[in-house]
Amino acid sequence: MNTWSLRLLLVRSSITRGLANMAKRGKKKEEEAADGQKDSSAAPPAKKGKKEKEPEAPILYEDPPDKLSTKDGRPANMKITSWNLDGLRAWIKKKGLDWVREELPDILCLQETKCAEKSLPQEITSMPEFPHKYWAGSEGKEGYSGVAMLCKTKPLNVTYGIGKEEHDKEGRVITAEFPTFFLVTAYVPNAGRGLVRLDYRKTWDVDFRGYLSELDQKKPLVLCGDLNVAHQEIDLKNPKGNRKNAGFTAEEREGFTQLLSAGFVDSFRELYPEQENAYTFWTYMMNSRAKNVGWRLDYFVLSRRLLPSLCDSKIRNTAMGSDHCPITLHIVV
Amino acid sequence: MNTWSLRLLLVRSSITRGLANMAKRGKKKEEEAADGQKDSSAAPPAKKGKKEKEPEAPILYEDPPDKLSTKDGRPANMKITSWNLDGLRAWIKKKGLDWVREELPDILCLQETKCAEKSLPQEITSMPEFPHKYWAGSEGKEGYSGVAMLCKTKPLNVTYGIGKEEHDKEGRVITAEFPTFFLVTAYVPNAGRGLVRLDYRKTWDVDFRGYLSELDQKKPLVLCGDLNVAHQEIDLKNPKGNRKNAGFTAEEREGFTQLLSAGFVDSFRELYPEQENAYTFWTYMMNSRAKNVGWRLDYFVLSRRLLPSLCDSKIRNTAMGSDHCPITLHIVV
DNA sequence: CGTGGGATG
């Protein structure tokens, strides 16, 4: 969509204040605009004689009840939750930890903590539910990126990064080894506004896939986190408008396809192959979450041979505190 | 005070969270510390057997009722209010304009608007009480400095800056000519943490004094605004601790003395020569305003020959919305 | 402690 067609759209649809402010700043609305559905809720009474698009009741997604056993009836013995927090400190102020204490997973994986280890709030560093805590922060830029893994039981071993200097300075990956599997949590690099970092992302995708394949040869693995890609059209509300935007370019989608080809499965899509409107991220802009104009960017990806052990892959889209919602995996390990 | 004695002080006095965060960042606490009175309000019950300094009831200042006539009985016909807003947009959100509509001065002078003219909220640009509005913003840095003058009646002429290139890029001075006087509003450059900008301030003081003296030869003038200096010990709570700090260095105080020597008077001090605890600024830190640990940095300075026309010089220290309070002048012009 | 911008998402 070009600037002019957007401008028309704005004029025609009684823009929201947020969008108006964006427009004022001039650029970078094309990338976001595709996520916004025109919202006439703040519009004056529809003029008679003109076709006005209805406010349209949003199509929500209600995650079904957790299934706690495998197809062949074995009970789940491991519960893993993953959440991109968009800033751990703000998320704590918004009572994110209360939700965690309700969910009570065995392992909690966090992305975009945006917090140096020394600045972590005491509420989380002293959390007795998870005696074993692992933090990775961005080295250069404070308050950027950052992932964490919090565990009830101690892993056999924990490593940081993917073993390539060029990728390992931004606090994006933690790997924990458990007796029967590896758990990898990742915050995959965003391709950026205007796709300025798409090239880097492509090399990341190659190297990260290599890293996972190597691990997978030792033990099966579970990968979770914000993979910063919506794989197929079903995985975001507005595929048409986002083909040129970070998270839905052909390159990023192909990267995910290649990952699956290397012997992994997208657990949610495996269980719910036709499920539409199931998203884990909504831009804060344009009231997208209320309208469920979202993206599925957060995944549990499993070594294919773990599939018989999969019980359920959940999207906790009622949990608030970030622009992402948490996801939870039930599995037998 | 050096770092070590401060550290002791912190340990001994059950620091507040705010101060703790400051300490965490390492430096630049010495400059602020002199403004803080130790606050044990958040402290655990005082340990027996140790001398604990009492929380000490703050010594407040209640501004007396407005005197609306001169000594010789002429009624005031001009009311001018000056306020350092510390960010106009935040100040509007904090209902600063409601206070202005109550006060309803003939002229409203604002400092530290921190807002480019194009970003001004409509609430103030469309304010019918002041049909004549003048704005000066910082050229290079957005959201820095900036002054304004809002008038009920139109001035004969309005100028910006003090006529010296080097001083006139930061939106610090507006001068309005009225039939019988000049009104100058100023946001004088802060000498900065560690006095990094004290040298510049000294040249400013010289040049600004020159500018005012020239004006004063044409018509008497009223200067108002944040002059960023507490003149005498009586003009701040903690003179001892602030001798090396911006706003109370010998150089800045001498600059103000020289200004008065050039034929001007500090209207408030002229009327209330012995009044202690009368301040117009309190740092947001360390709960200083509640404890009235403040500075008098905002002034109405008059050409000496206007003194017979002076009615009152008020400090509106109950008005909230900034770290400065407004001041108001009643005069006959 | 609180305001602004700017980078990033």
Next chain:
DNA sequence: CATCACACG
């Protein structure tokens, strides 16, 4: 529309 770091006060 949010997060955070930074500059400035």
